[in-house]
Each structure stands twice: as structure tokens, then as C-alpha cells.
Amino acid sequence: MAPTSETLTAERILAATEEVLRRHGPAKATVVDVARALGVSHGSVYRHFRTKAALREAVTQHWLDRTSEALAGIVAEDRDPASRMRDWFTALFAAKRKKAGDDPQLFATYQVLIGETSAVVERHIADLTGQLTEIVQDGVARGVFDAADPAVSARAAFDATGRFHDPCYAREWEQPGIEADFEAVVALVLRGLRA
Amino acid sequence: MAPTSETLTAERILAATEEVLRRHGPAKATVVDVARALGVSHGSVYRHFRTKAALREAVTQHWLDRTSEALAGIVAEDRDPASRMRDWFTALFAAKRKKAGDDPQLFATYQVLIGETSAVVERHIADLTGQLTEIVQDGVARGVFDAADPAVSARAAFDATGRFHDPCYAREWEQPGIEADFEAVVALVLRGLRA
DNA sequence: CAGATGACAGATTTCAATATCTGTCATCTG
DNA sequence: CAGATGACAGATATTGAAATCTGTCATCTG
Structure with missing residues (x-):
């Protein structure tokens, strides 16, 4: 410095x-x-930066964007949409859990920042559900998923897995049995999507 | 007084x-x-009460138990498990949203209490997933649900709908579109359960 | 003259003193 | 003697004065 x-x-x-x-x-x-x-x-x-809030917002966005970018690769792959969606959620969960576990203090810091700027968070969620929507659309096109409105189904799948990516559940991510709970929810979601 | x-x-x-x-x-x-x-x-x-914490715990439990009791009636009804589960989630969402909307300050108070006593909350969640398990079991018995382990499926359904009953999402419950999001998740869950 | 500076006003935070609270227990009361 | 009391020690919260911060802007500098 x-x-x-x-x-x-x-x-x-x-x-x-x-x-x-x-x-x-x-x-x-x-x-x-x-x-x-x-x-x-x-x-x-x-x-x-016009204000301190704007500066913090920019930092928050940068932090969130790194997660989105890491997942974009899975969306782009050309293989079975169901296992791609499973891998996407697994990667999302792993990324969040790693951030929370590796440096809990820094993670707590970003949780505070996230709580300050709902607009940035909304954009981040829109990014992620956008990625999911692509997978759902691909699944519908290949006839393995049945979804009247892919964007709605993608959002539902994202909401349904909130316990495994929403920071407000971070303290549960280290508890034993969380993996099994994750598998159960993802299995339920994938069953709900299949044609 | x-x-x-x-x-x-x-x-x-x-x-x-x-x-x-x-x-x-x-x-x-x-x-x-x-x-x-x-x-x-x-x-x-x-x-x-041995301590202030024990007193607060008792108050918290009383508050949570009132919700469990209100839902028990739906579990006991003798009709289609799928629509019973839909009604159960709808009643849970409505009850929580009413509490949060009618007296936000009191709701915030109980959110603090809930954060203090994880044991009571765990018991509450065990109560609720127990009720859900009964509905799933009934559905399996009637052949309308397919669930290898009803308790696991019940817990997955509960987790999947967290956005509509977990207090950490309370601020989203008044936003337009939340009803549609709720319907989408419940529909996805029910599709995932059906035989 | 584009970009950096630092003094400034009003808002916010810190800090230490003061007050209140928690939990215990010897004592009191019906 | 079962149950209530209030004084007490240590922990926690409140308060208000002093320090620091945010955001602006007239001024400076390369």
C-alpha cells in the first residue's frame, strides 16, 4: 500500500x-x-465515486460478479441439461460455502455490504437466474425438461435452492447433513422439471 | 398491568x-x-425461570407453537394429499406474512428472539417437517406421491419453500410478484413429488 | 485547465463515566 | 417452611462530550 x-x-x-x-x-x-x-x-x-455508498456498491458488485463468471462456463457446456443444472447448483453451493468457510470475517463483511445495496443484489440474482434459464431452455429444446415458461421455472429452481446459496443460511453450511439436504432438494427440483 | x-x-x-x-x-x-x-x-x-435467556426462550416457543397448532388441522384432514400440501404451504405462508405485515415491530422483536435460541427453532422446524412428513406418507400410501423416504422428501419440500416462510425473507413478502413466485415453487415441488 | 488538495460544516462515531441490569443469596413473612 | 424480598457484585447499557468522518468547494499545482 x-x-x-x-x-x-x-x-x-x-x-x-x-x-x-x-x-x-x-x-x-x-x-x-x-x-x-x-x-x-x-x-x-x-x-x-460520488459517495461512500457508491464506492461500496462497486466493491460489492465486483465481488458478486466473480461468482457469476465462474458459473457461466457450466452454462456454455454442451451436455445433458439435467446433470448440467445439478453441476451448476453444486458449483454455486461450493463457491459460496468456500467463501464463507475460508474467511468468515471477510464473508461477514460482504454480507453487510450486500444488505446495504439491494439494487446490486437484484442484478446479481437476475444474472444467475438468467444463466439457469438458458439451461432450462436447452432442456426444453432437447425434450428432457417440461417447462411452460423457462424463466419462471428457472426462478423457482433458484428460489427452491436458496438454503444452499443465500448468505443468510451461511452458518448452516458447515453442519453435518447439509450435503444430504442439498442432494434431496436438487433431486426434487430436477424431478419437478423433467418431461 | x-x-x-x-x-x-x-x-x-x-x-x-x-x-x-x-x-x-x-x-x-x-x-x-x-x-x-x-x-x-x-x-x-x-x-x-433460571435465567433471562430461559424466560425469553419460553416466550419464543409459545409464539412458534401457535403457528404449528394452526397448521395441524390441515394435516388431519382426509382428502387429496397434493392439494392438502398446497394448502398447508399456503396457510404457512399466509400466517407468517400476516404476522410480519400486521405488526412489523413485534415481528422484528421475535426475529431477534429466534436468533438467540437455535434449539427452540430446531424443535419448531422438526414439528413442521413432521407434519409435512405425515402428508407425504399419506400421499405415498394413496399412490399419488413417489418418495423413497417421506421424511427426506418432506424436509426437501420444506427447504425448497424457505423463501415463503423463513423470517429472513420477510421484507420480500410484501413485494408484488411474490404470490406468483410462491405458486411456481409449490408447483415445482408438487411435480417433483408426484408418482 | 484537469486534476489534486485540505479547510470546513454538519453528521456520525468513540470513549469513559455513570446508571441500570442480571443473577445470587441471606433474610424476612404469612 | 415455601415463597417472596431487596442488597449486592460483576456485567451490560446509556449518555454526553470530544474526536472523527462525509461530502463540498474555493484554491492550488504541474
């Missing part, structure tokens, strides 16, 4: 903010801290 | 505690307040 003479960009501010949030947590991370980490005055940060 | 000369019972303390919680909220409701409302010393309250 040595002050550098590189030009101050939104990206550098974002990276510094992530670091400050990691170190200080959501309550104590201030714009002044971010500016100090970059070796600039806090007024300069406000040139790139 | 005039001090009466009736004997001090656990029930009267419970009722007074509910009232104090309603008035003061979870953060400011003290054992001293409860004793004052009953016109006794706080030492007397500790004769009936």
Missing part, C-alpha cells in the same frame, strides 16, 4: 477499498482510510 | 414478558420490567 505516483483510477480505488474492508471490516472502513492507503487526499476519491 | 394478589405462576410471568417485549422491544425489555409489570420483585421471577 505504499503511495505510488501512478494515476489515480477507479480500479485502483476499488482495489484499495477491498483491502481496507478486509483489514478494518465494514463498520470501520472509511473513505479517509482508502485515501490514506493510496497516499492521496480523500477529496480525490470523491472525484471518482 | 395492575399488581394483583393472585399467585405468581410461570404462565403469568410469560404473559407479562410478552407484553413487556411488545412495549419495549427486545433490547430494552428487562427482567426488572417484567417484575414491575407484575408488581413483584425481580427475585421472584428468577424462582420460575
